[in-house]
Amino acid sequence: MTQSVVVQVGQCGNQVGCRFWDLALREHAHVNKRGLYDEALSSFFRNVDLRKSDGGDCCVGGRIQHLKARAVLIDMEEGVVNGILQGPLREVFDSTQLLTDVSGSGNNWAVGHLTYGSAYREAIVNKLRKAAEHCDCLQCFFLIHSMGGGTGSGLGTRVLSLLEEEFPDVCRIVTAMYPSAEDDVITSPYNSVLAMRELTEHADCVLPVENQSLVDIVNKISVMSHGAKPGSVLRKDSTVTSGQGSLSPTEKPFDAMNNIVANLLLNITSSARFEGSLNMDLNEIAMNLVPFPRLHYLVPSLTPLYTLADVNIPTRRLDQMFSDAFSKDHQLIRADPKRSLYLACALMVRGNVQVSDLRRNIERSEHCTRLHQNRPGVSSPAPTDPKMTLTFILSNNTPIQQLQH
Known part of the structure; x- marks a missing residue:
């Protein structure tokens, strides 16, 4: 079984990533009734024995000890990451795989890409290498970020170029959230244009997601539910979760939108986590859908x-x-x-x-x-x-x- 690493950059990337991990945990809990660390879990989670001084990984087939996500969390502000560390998923993330600053990128692509990208280059590479060393057979890097913010677009694309430089043979799949025409950040169109070139040059596959399309889908769901607020009443087995994972009686405005993107990632990775009659490997996405290197923007539905x-x-x-x-x-x-x-x-x-x-x-x-x-x-x-x-x-x-x- 192969393993994949998820790299979450910026506020949007970390919120969507947190939602993905919450859904993945509940999906595996629904399937894995015996509580064993199987190959499906090992594809995106480590099983760490905290009784050992080095916190070594347990072998596949044993009981679940402490699950740790194969993830790297990066943000140049502390708010979102601190919220995750105080939320119900705080034990899932390795504290040594987090990288934050305090000042933010000021919605400026150049600050994220050049200033913070250069300042934190070695720290980012070390965390990526550490995540890769815990994998027996590293198959793919999933990068999640926005295109409108300074950290997501700037530092996110800098991380992408570092992945190509350090791991040239490992597939790089990017989920990029594009701002809508009514975005309140005046620099978001410029950030998107500058980041677009980096995605074209350094990614193997790009899954573009448009904010306005997510708004339309959420509104459509609201109409289907006869005017009820989407996610306003949640069941235990609901696929809607709060911004920091797990269930919440009410949703924030962006929670329903982030949930759609998290479900997209959950379903794309299902072939790597579960068996099927016609399973498709993650590497086959680029192999079958990308006729030429730069034509790798795939429309999700x-x-x-x-x-x-x-x-x-x-x-x-x-x-x-x-x-x-x-x-x-x-x-x-x-x-x-x-x-x-x-x-x-x-x-x-x-x-x-x-x-x-x-x-x-x-x-x-x-x-x-x-x-x-x-x-x-x-x-x-x-x-x-x-x-x-x-x-x-x-x-x-x-x-x-x-x-x-």
Whole structure:
């Protein structure tokens, strides 16, 4: 089994990352009833025996001692990271793998990329190397950051270039959150443009997520729930969590948006954590979906969306879910895929799905879209609910150019 390391940079990156770890823990707890440290857990978590002086890792197959996330947390302000360390997930993160400052980057790409990037270069490299040394077979780095802030866009892209420099053979998958046109940070468009070049040069895959698209999805879920506030009433098995992990009676405005991105990461990594009839390795994402090195911006799409807020709506058939996944209303960027060309597409399903049903829908999708190459994947089990089926798509589609203008 391979391992992956998650690098969270900036306020947005750490909030989304914290949400991802909370969902991953609850998903593994739902599947792993015996409390054993299995291969699925080892892909993103270490099992540390604190009774040993060196805090050595336990072997796969034993009882769970103390789980530590394979993560590096970086922020040039202390607020978000301190909030995580005081929250319910504080024991999951290794305190030696945190890097913070006090002054922040002032929403300036150059301050994050050049000033802090140079000042903390050695410290960042040492933490990345330490995280890699705890892996038996390092497969991938997941980098989570925003494109509008100074730390996320500036220092985040500097970390990306360091990953390429220090680990050139390890896959680098970036989840980048783009600001909306109504963003209140006046420098966010400039930060995004400057960071975009770094993503094009140094990443293997980029999963762009647009804030305005997340707002539209949250509003759509609100309409589905007949005017109820998304996530205002949470169940124990809910897929909606608070900003610092675990459950909360109410949500902050950005919690529902961050939750969508965290669920995207949870589903993409499911093939690395669980077995499936047509499992797709993380390395296969770049191998199958990127025809040329710089054409690596993959448009993510999720369906059904209402499961993110546990709206009481009848379960949809797989055929309808496939149709929804190819529509612009379920994409995480605001672009119409049917007006453009699909260079490649990965169709991934979680849950109890027959391969024959999957192939039938793939053939139907090829007639409805300009699809040149596809890669199906089936991963089990479904997230938290064994009766639920979830479909998500990563497509290398030409409307990504709309995001770059």
